[in-house]
Amino acid sequence: MYICNSIVAAIKRNFKNPSGKPPLREYPKVFVFMEKPKFIEDLGMQYPTIKSKRTFRYGLYECPYCGKTFKCQQTSIKNGNTKSCGCHSYLFQKEWYHTHNLSNTKLYRIWAGIKSRCNNKKSSGYKYYGGKGIIVCQEWQNDFLSFYNWAMENGYEKGLEIDRIENDKGYSPDNCRCTTSSVNKANRSKFKCNKAEYKCVYKYTNSSGYFVSIMHEGKQYCKSVKTPLEGAIWYNNWIIEHNTNHEFIPL
Numbered sequence: 001m002y003i004c005n006s007i008v009a010a011i012k013r014n015f016k017n018p019s020g021k022p023p024l025r026e027y028p029k030v031f032v033f034m035e036k037p038k039f040i041e042d043l044g045m046q047y048p049t050i051k052s053k054r055t056f057r058y059g060l061y062e063c064p065y066c067g068k069t070f071k072c073q074q075t076s077i078k079n080g081n082t083k084s085c086g087c088h089s090y091l092f093q094k095e096w097y098h099t100h101n102l103s104n105t106k107l108y109r110i111w112a113g114i115k116s117r118c119n120n121k122k123s124s125g126y127k128y129y130g131g132k133g134i135i136v137c138q139e140w141q142n143d144f145l146s147f148y149n150w151a152m153e154n155g156y157e158k159g160l161e162i163d164r165i166e167n168d169k170g171y172s173p174d175n176c177r178c179t180t181s182s183v184n185k186a187n188r189s190k191f192k193c194n195k196a197e198y199k200c201v202y203k204y205t206n207s208s209g210y211f212v213s214i215m216h217e218g219k220q221y222c223k224s225v226k227t228p229l230e231g232a233i234w235y236n237n238w239i240i241e242h243n244t245n246h247e248f249i250p251l
Helices: 003-014 074-078 088-099 108-117 144-153 181-192 228-242
Strands: 038-046 057-062 069-073 163-164 176-179 200-201 210-216 221-223
Touching: 057 074, 069 074, 108 144, 108 163, 200 228, 210 228, 221 228
Parallel strands: none
Antiparallel strands: 038 057, 057 069, 163 176, 200 210, 210 221
16 A cells, blocks of 8 residues: 555645644655555566667556556566656655645745845845844745744734844744734834944834843843833843843943
């Protein structure tokens, strides 16, 4: 019996998760063979082509995938070089090059946009991202499904965006979150208009107050303060209180 993992993957993709969340995706795997094509008849010694000078023993076989009969050298079947009538190779390539069927989704466009503004110097947003040293982590750089699965596991749904928690750092699972458009824009404004003299202390655009932020174990902790110095003191006290390895802000 032959087991095709691509068929199993297709079933998983169509399976509705009882939790209501979309199931995680996996890349298709190579088919698993448990026996060779069924031998039907010995066709004797034959020349492979008209110009061949040597004969080989051929046989008639039944393809385990489509049931079609095909002629093949018996040694090629025995040593495992031929596994089907040719349909296996077609199915494998079709599955491999159409891996996730998510190219038309918003999440895929978000991922492509992130890579473009971080890597493509011709992108209009490159000077604000890649030009300032913002990069995409190796885990997400060439693996959309890794990015997709992270988003699904962290509450992504229609209408949300991917936001960097600390805007001086790149795109990675530890520095990203799923949030609304308004929160994303507010976060960009806070960091863009930073006029404080201390790191991690930022000035609000629509008020005279300041905003201090610290990242720990994938979570952002923040507090509104009246002065940059107050924010720096709160930052240092937070490190002491929670006994973390963050660097203190020089006062």
